[in-house]
Amino acid sequence: MNLRGDPHSPVADDTSEELGGGVLVLLELALIDHEADQVHRSLDTLHELMVAAQSKLESIETMRHSVLERLPHGLAARHASLRRSKQYPYICAAVAGRCTGCDTGIPTALQRALVEGRLDACPTCQRLLFDHAMDR
Numbered sequence: 001m002n003l004r005g006d007p008h009s010p011v012a013d014d015t016s017e018e019l020g021g022g023v024l025v026l027l028e029l030a031l032i033d034h035e036a037d038q039v040h041r042s043l044d045t046l047h048e049l050m051v052a053a054q055s056k057l058e059s060i061e062t063m064r065h066s067v068l069e070r071l072p073h074g075l076a077a078r079h080a081s082l083r084r085s086k087q088y089p090y091i092c093a094a095v096a097g098r099c100t101g102c103d104t105g106i107p108t109a110l111q112r113a114l115v116e117g118r119l120d121a122c123p124t125c126q127r128l129l130f131d132h133a134m135d136r
């Protein structure tokens with residue numbers, strides 16, 4: 001097969017000056033194409049991660065919804081407020097007079113209320129406290 005005379009052939013009848021210029025352009029294109037391929041691979045990876053994260057989020061939301069149905073009505077507003085705080089865990093045990101969320105001492109009156117079964121906010125970190133004996 002004779003490729004000479006074909007303007008798209010890599011061995012077309014070009015002068016050596018044109019070929020030399022073509023080599024420089026090809027080198028530049030090779031760098032650009034390589035970078036573009038790397039970016040495409042990164043986008044593919046990000047897309048796979050996004051699809052996996054979306055799937056996991058849907059699974060978590062399903063689980064969250066079923067657990068939320070078990071929450072007593074009286075705690076719904078408190079839960080919504082705690083969730084907005086994004087201070088995880090937003091509910092902690094009080095152990096030996098201390099909040100296990102922020103490790104600060106709890107006032108005696110609050111300790112008594114917790115032992116009686118109340119839930120109340122830690123005065124320091126605002127996490128919801130319960131008496132550790134309720135965790136059993």
Ligand SMILES: [Zn+2]
Pocket residue numbers: 099100101102103104122123124125126127
């Ligand atoms: Zn605290």
